[in-house]
Amino acid sequence: AQTVTQSQPEMSVQEAETVTLSCTYDTSESDYYLFWYKQPPSRQMILVIRQEAYKQQNATENRFSVNFQKAAKSFSLKISDSQLGDAAMYFCAYRTDYGGSQGNLIFGKGTKLSVKP
Amino acid sequence: DAMVIQNPRYQVTQFGKPVTLSCSQTLNHNVMYWYQQKSSQAPKLLFHYYDKDFNNEADTPDNFQSRRPNTSFCFLDIRSPGLGDAAMYLCATSRGLGGGASETQYFGPGTRLLVL
Numbered sequence: 633a634q635t636v637t638q639s640q641p642e643m644s645v646q647e648a649e650t651v652t653l654s655c656t657y658d659t660s661e662s663d664y665y666l667f668w669y670k671q672p673p674s675r676q677m678i679l680v681i682r683q684e685a686y687k688q689q690n691a692t693e694n695r696f697s698v699n700f701q702k703a704a705k706s707f708s709l710k711i712s713d714s715q716l717g718d719a720a721m722y723f724c725a726y727r728t729d730y731g732g733s734q735g736n737l738i739f740g741k742g743t744k745l746s747v748k749p
Numbered sequence: 750d751a752m753v754i755q756n757p758r759y760q761v762t763q764f765g766k767p768v769t770l771s772c773s774q775t776l777n778h779n780v781m782y783w784y785q786q787k788s789s790q791a792p793k794l795l796f797h798y799y800d801k802d803f804n805n806e807a808d809t810p811d812n813f814q815s816r817r818p819n820t821s822f823c824f825l826d827i828r829s830p831g832l833g834d835a836a837m838y839l840c841a842t843s844r845g846l847g848g849g850a851s852e853t854q855y856f857g858p859g860t861r862l863l864v865l
Contacts, residue, residue, distance in 0.1 A: 735846030
């Protein structure tokens with residue numbers, strides 16, 4: 633079974649600085665999808681960025697980018713020019729397209745990011 | 750705006766009293782999911798519907814049931830809530846289960862359930 637590990641329960645960053653959130657996963661599959669979701673306090677979970685495993689190029693979305701290392705099964709999220717609105721719980725998630733679990737998201741335990749003014 | 754809507758945002762029920770949580774979507778997505786998220790934990794998938802096909806996760810307690818009367822609505826029924834069922838319940842949708850853009854799940858704001 634696939635697992636997702638986020639080793640940093642909490643992180644803190646100064647406003648306008650850069651922070652990197654770590655995520656590793658375990659799978660025997662070659663094709664899959666990886667996601668970072670953001671869940672602000674008392675607000676809904678929204679997709680930050682996604683990566684297809686078959687693409688070597690790292691995904692970017694404005695200030696958010698990933699470092700996808702397929703061989704190492706690592707998928708870190710870099711937030712540049714951090715803003716107060718980036719403060720939230722960040723979840724890394726894995727999605728398979730195979731078998732009975734097709735389409736299901738497997739989440740890590742999350743990293744709580746604080747942004748200091 | 751197209752979206753995933755959950756009502757109510759907060760629900761209080763009594764121990765053992767059946768409760769129903771509601772989810773609706775204007776995205777016209779084929780798949781609807783229900784997740785349970787306990788405090789400071791990751792969301793855990795309970796089940797999902799692909800159109801009318803129901804898919805239950807193996808470790809979802811029998812106490813949890815779901816209904817999807819049409820494309821837009823999906824309900825989570827908790828037959829006899831226990832104190833351990835107090836959690837945030839998240840509804841999500843996706844266009845499909847396959848690859849490409851259809852794999853993205855869109856989440857509602859959640860319903861926080863309190864069991865007294």
